[in-house]
Amino acid sequence: MTEHAEENLRNPVRPAFxxxxxxxxxxxxxxxxxxxxxxxxQIIAELSGEKVVRADVHCGYLHRGFEKECETxxxxxxxxxxxxxxxxxxxxxxxxxxxxxxxxxxxEITPRTRYLRTLLSEYSRIADHMTCIAASVMELGAMTAxxxxxxxxxxxxxxxxxxxxxxxxxxxxxxGGLAHDLPEGWLDRLAQILDEYEEYVGRIHGLMDRNxxxxxxxxxxxxxxxxxxxxWGFTGPMLxxxxxxxxxxxxxxxxxxxxxxxxxxxxxxxDNYDRYYVRMREMDESVHMxxxxxxxxxxxxxxxxxxxxxxxxxxxxxxxxxxxxNHFKLVIDGPQVPAGEIYLAHEAxxxxxxxxxxxxxxxxxxxxxxxxxxxxHMGGLHKLLEGYQLADVVSTFGTVNMIGGECDR
Amino acid sequence: xxxxxxxxxxxxxxxxxxxxxxxxxxxALSLPRPALLDTVRLLKGEFGFDLFLDVTAVDWPGxxxxxxxxxxxxxxxDHVRVRLKTAVPxxxxxxxxxxxxxxxxxxxxxxxxxxxxxEFRGNADLRPILLYEGFQGHPLRKDYPKEREQPLVRYxx
Amino acid sequence: MMVFAALRLGNGDxxxxxxxxxxxxxxxxxxxxxLIGWARKFSIFPYPFVTACCAMEFMSVSSTLYDTDRFGAxxxxxxxxxxxxxxxxxxxxxxxxxxxxxxxxxxxxPKWVMAFGVCATSGGFYQNYAALQGIDKIIPVDVYIPxxxxxxxxxxxxxxxxQDRIAGSKHPIINETF
Numbered sequence: 001m002t003e004h005a006e007e008n009l010r011n012p013v014r015p016a017f018x019x020x021x022x023x024x025x026x027x028x029x030x031x032x033x034x035x036x037x038x039x040x041x042q043i044i045a046e047l048s049g050e051k052v053v054r055a056d057v058h059c060g061y062l063h064r065g066f067e068k069e070c071e072t073x074x075x076x077x078x079x080x081x082x083x084x085x086x087x088x089x090x091x092x093x094x095x096x097x098x099x100x101x102x103x104x105x106x107x108e109i110t111p112r113t114r115y116l117r118t119l120l121s122e123y124s125r126i127a128d129h130m131t132c133i134a135a136s137v138m139e140l141g142a143m144t145a146x147x148x149x150x151x152x153x154x155x156x157x158x159x160x161x162x163x164x165x166x167x168x169x170x171x172x173x174x175x176g177g178l179a180h181d182l183p184e185g186w187l188d189r190l191a192q193i194l195d196e197y198e199e200y201v202g203r204i205h206g207l208m209d210r211n212x213x214x215x216x217x218x219x220x221x222x223x224x225x226x227x228x229x230x231x232w233g234f235t236g237p238m239l240x241x242x243x244x245x246x247x248x249x250x251x252x253x254x255x256x257x258x259x260x261x262x263x264x265x266x267x268x269x270x271d272n273y274d275r276y277y278v279r280m281r282e283m284d285e286s287v288h289m290x291x292x293x294x295x296x297x298x299x300x301x302x303x304x305x306x307x308x309x310x311x312x313x314x315x316x317x318x319x320x321x322x323x324x325x326n327h328f329k330l331v332i333d334g335p336q337v338p339a340g341e342i343y344l345a346h347e348a349x350x351x352x353x354x355x356x357x358x359x360x361x362x363x364x365x366x367x368x369x370x371x372x373x374x375x376x377h378m379g380g381l382h383k384l385l386e387g388y389q390l391a392d393v394v395s396t397f398g399t400v401n402m403i404g405g406e407c408d409r
Numbered sequence: 410x411x412x413x414x415x416x417x418x419x420x421x422x423x424x425x426x427x428x429x430x431x432x433x434x435x436x437a438l439s440l441p442r443p444a445l446l447d448t449v450r451l452l453k454g455e456f457g458f459d460l461f462l463d464v465t466a467v468d469w470p471g472x473x474x475x476x477x478x479x480x481x482x483x484x485x486x487d488h489v490r491v492r493l494k495t496a497v498p499x500x501x502x503x504x505x506x507x508x509x510x511x512x513x514x515x516x517x518x519x520x521x522x523x524x525x526x527x528e529f530r531g532n533a534d535l536r537p538i539l540l541y542e543g544f545q546g547h548p549l550r551k552d553y554p555k556e557r558e559q560p561l562v563r564y565x566x
Numbered sequence: 567m568m569v570f571a572a573l574r575l576g577n578g579d580x581x582x583x584x585x586x587x588x589x590x591x592x593x594x595x596x597x598x599x600x601l602i603g604w605a606r607k608f609s610i611f612p613y614p615f616v617t618a619c620c621a622m623e624f625m626s627v628s629s630t631l632y633d634t635d636r637f638g639a640x641x642x643x644x645x646x647x648x649x650x651x652x653x654x655x656x657x658x659x660x661x662x663x664x665x666x667x668x669x670x671x672x673x674x675x676p677k678w679v680m681a682f683g684v685c686a687t688s689g690g691f692y693q694n695y696a697a698l699q700g701i702d703k704i705i706p707v708d709v710y711i712p713x714x715x716x717x718x719x720x721x722x723x724x725x726x727x728x729q730d731r732i733a734g735s736k737h738p739i740i741n742e743t744f
Contacts, residue, residue, distance in 0.1 A: 013542055032662060033665055033669055039621075040617050040662060059538065060538050061662045062617055062618055062656075063539040064692045065555070065694035065697065067549055068548055069692065072555060084619055146629075147630050157622075167715075169715065230485060232512040233460060233462070235460070244485070343463075343492060344433070354462060356463065356479070356481070367468075369465045371481070375516060376517070408539055409539075548695050548696075553695070556694060556695065558695050558696075558699075560703075561660055561661070563704075565705070
């Protein structure tokens with residue numbers, strides 16, 4: 001290796017500390033490529049024996065330039081980028097972004113879309129929580145629970161692929177509605193999957209909830225109080241596990257949540273077990289919401305009949321000149337969003353996912369900024385790690401559910 | 410959403426000579442730079458905006474002052490949001506840091522500094538967070554070309 | 567072994583000579599290569615260098631519905647010293663590139679690299695300052711699996727192609743100068 005290559009294999013960002021502060025302290029690098037950290041994150045920890053004295057969290061290893069990409073794409077063509085933020089629950093990102101653009105444009109979506117978006121958001125939330133729980137318990141050794149959850153998650157993915165065309169990153173939301181309507185038999189399969197879900201998750205409860213090893217590894221580990229959590233900006237299941245019943249779906253209802261009957265599960269202690277259990281209960285609440293939505297779903301069009309953002313019907317595009325020009329303009333220039341700015345937040349699986357959009361009146365955004373819950377949680381992660389053991393880093397990090405795409409954007 | 414709290418905040422800010430306005434469900438306010446920290450203290454202490462959501466900047470290249478630094482706050486008790494905006498010029502992009510008030514400001518200010526070059530006075534740790542040391546320039550500024558890569562590892566032939 | 571001793575004639579690597587004695591040597595080394603290739607292709611120890619969304623499909627392909635265990639390729643080894651297939655799953659950014667190079671260099675021969683997903687293959691649709699436009703700019707790649715993210719069937723197809731390559735390549739454990 002030449003000297004040039006040697007030099008660049010050093011840590012990309014200098015650590016906050018490089019000498020130990022305790023007598024027998026050792027500084028250890030839990031590097032970006034690590035089996036037990038799901039996603040790329042580096043933690044530089046000072047250990048005194050097994051205890052973590054100080055921790056310096058380095059994220060940014062998956063910074064893919066989302067905001068810069070958005071500035072060169074139209075409001076429509078950046079929807080696939082938005083998908084890949086929290087890739088475990090891609091539909092929630094889609095719908096939050098589309099909602100922000102629609103509010104800025106002054107477009108009101110149709111009732112069917114409203115209910116469908118709610119249903120699909122909850123469905124995505126189930127997939128996300130499943131992934132988080134599966135990955136975090138696998139790190140503690142529970143391979144069986146991982147495989148059960150992966151099985152049912154795979155069925156959900158295939159089912160969503162029937163609807164949207166893709167298993168993971170769906171890109172299904174459109175400004176003014178959705179890409180297309182439900183295929184035949186989709187809701188029947190949904191009912192089947194929800195029944196299978198009950199059975200599988202029942203097994204997980206049986207395996208994990210009262211498992212002595214799991215409780216020992218997660219109870220009273222990574223504890224944070226509500227006040228500290230709010231000080232460090234936690235939202236979502238992390239905040240709810242501390243006991244504060246804060247949920248944007250209940251507090252500032254959007255989409256169809258005001259018509260649904262659901263509970264907001266909260267934890268007691270703010271430790272890892274609570275985060276696990278809050279996620280399990282939230283999945284159950286999501287299933288309950290989906291069942292209600294399946295009854296409430298009205299018939300009607302999917303896309304709003306607004307030529308500023310919705311494409312005209314294909315037969316019209318081929319026969320009428322106005323529709324042709326409309327289609328052409330929407331594809332080449334993008335929907336013209338009036339100048340202004342908006343901050344709109346939805347309750348994503350990890351917390352408050354906010355989109356701050358700045359428009360300068362053209363079809364390309366001036367700025368698209370994402371307030372990513374995982375990024376803010378990483379800011380407070382050291383609070384959860386300090387004072388606990390090295391092996392608890394794995395357990396805590398799993399339950400925090402850091403999604404790299406969202407954290408680093 | 411508790412519009413009543415936003416009304417009270419608005420009245421109080423108007424009494425201090427500011428001009429807040431309602432925009433898409435939240436209260437938005439533009440401030441001069443020196444007034445920022447006091448207004449944030451007021452919002453946090455008296456009106457209960459305890460969750461600091463976000464800080465970011467917007468680059469308006471033709472305009473002077475060039476950058477708008479934008480802050481968002483949320484009240485977990487009353488479920489309403491407030492946006493504060495302050496303009497900073499290109500030759501002196503310094504803003505007061507909110508780290509003494511909110512812990513979550515640390516990482517978010519580092520990101521804003523990385524991407525736009527905004528200095529936060531009072532934040533001792535402005536290391537790069539999304540980028541790496543040795544990266545020249547601030548990518549989200551409009552004059553940074555999107556495709557200019559600065560690789561760390563030499564490419565193979 | 568007498569056969570080998572008798573064949574230690576000739577020059578070079580003994581593989582390309584025209585006479586019968588080295589023909590027999592070639593036959594034996596081919597069978598040896600096939601045997602070792604067969605053993606190696608069915609006992610792949612992947613190092614899942616997982617970064618982004620492709621991780622979801624990696625988890626799916628390792629699980630029960632699409633199983634990589636039937637190819638012998640399921641058991642991940644998280645130490646580069648113990649693994650032989652570097653699966654680069656997801657986008658590699660410029661910040662992460664030194665780490666990828668370091669891990670690749672720490673792996674021992676024989677080693678193969680699989681670029682899983684378009685971001686690892688060519689940067690994907692992140693054509694900007696942050697993403698490395700394909701890992702083959704810094705390390706040599708054996709099999710590319712396109713897709714964003716690729717379906718598990720594509721991944722299995724990629725593994726099978728890699729297995730064909732492993733089975734068909736030469737494995738010089740013993741050669742003339744051994």
